Amino acid sequence: MNPSIKSFFVFIVCIAGIVTTNALELNSNYGFFIDLPEGFSLVQSDGSSKFTFTNPQGNIVVDIVIYPSQTYTSIDMLAGQINSKLQAKSLDAWSFEYAGRKARIHLAQFQNNLQGYILSIDSQEPAKLSDGEKNFDFVMLAYTKSALFKEVKPILESIIDGFSLHASDRLKPGPYTTAQRTRITPLLIPKQIAFGGTTVPCVYDKNYADLVQQLVEREYAVLLPYGAIPDLVDDAVRRFYRQIYRASYSELVQLALLFSLVWENSSNQTTGVAANQNVSAALQPHFGIPAQPEGYVRALLAWVQDFNYVRNPEGSDVVNPITAAFEQTGDCDSRVLVMAILLKYEHIDAILMISLVHEHALIGVGIEGKGAKFPYQNQNWLIGETTAHVDLGLIDKQQSAIEDWFGIDFK
Secondary structure, rough: OOOOHHHHHOOOOOOOOOOOOOOEEEEEOOOOEOOOOOOOEEEOOOOOOOOEEEEOOEEEEHHHHHOOOOOOHHHHHHHHHHHHOOOEEEEEEEEEHHHHHHHHEEEEEEOOOOEEEEEEEOOOOOHEEEEEEOOOEEEEEEEEEEEHHHHHHHHHHHHHHOOOOHHHHOOOHHHHHHHHHOOOOOEEEEEEEEEEEEEEEEEEHHHHHHHHHHHHHHHHHHHHHHHHHHHHHHHHHHHHHHHHHHHHHHHHHHHHHHHHHHHHHOOOOOOOOOOOOOOOOOOOOOOOOOOHHHHHHHHHHHHHHHHOOOOOOOOOOOHHHHHHHOOOOOOOOHHHHHHHHHHHHOOOOOEEEEEEOOOOOEEOOOOOEEEEOEHHHOEEEEEEEEOOOOOOOOOOOHHOHHHHHEEEOOO
């Protein structure tokens, strides 16, 4: 580890009962998760409240510190005291709410020529805690040498965005994206989307979609170096798509609700959704296994197959799922992400299947049906091709070798 970084541990002496879930997504007994880039490892801990992770080179450090609830009585006191202890000079700051709690991110210059981010999350009022929720003040630092900051800035931001306070927050934007959203003004774009024989009216926030596209490009910058590390590349790709999925998931709830209503009404042979029906205030749908689940999967597959085919080899070559869904555009992986999100709202499991050999993505759906299936995590997944007008369960013979593919789930 770099000496200047090592000496910074004067403040951080070093998550209780940490266990691994997906790839390197770590789960604490406190109930929170941290989805670190591949190759990071735990190098120091007191076993209960202080934890330090580093990358293999030792030049990027992540410190997590847990304080008893109400150690600091406000986010101002928490963030202020932490900055003071670290002798940190704040270069920028974002105050926001995260998971129902007051939070703040500081971009800071530290002592010993170090620079990075401080995420502070205040404890909750006891009356507002959900059953079984643990209460604590939380601080996470992600930092490096000042001379390296510009180079590794995407990784540091990605680390902050990989944190989730609760399991349910893994389907919501991470703290860094949540903070960034406070600085944009919503730009609501009305759309008319044809699905199930009905045109459904909806809106989406283009400015937030653009913010998520920035996240896509940031995560692509994080992913690129893993191309030279064969042992880590598959898991790095998995994390890349997990980060995109979580930032996009909640923005497709309206579309998922509309499509669900269309499908259920169509299945019941009723009139469908009126063109002026307002569902934005409902958001308490009867989401569940749809009538004729295989038919619903086929309808969604036909819908994404009609998207405009768009590629951008200059960048990540991935259109964020929000833009992809509402503008009906994108390449194979964008379409699979859209479809997987919409299916999850209906409690139908789906995975993203990736082939680095064929530079292609397919969807695997957890339903019964005829056709090609892909084995992953003790389940056979029915395959769907999203960029060609072919039926569910069909795959190009030249791409049919199972060993050419690996799966990514979003549970």
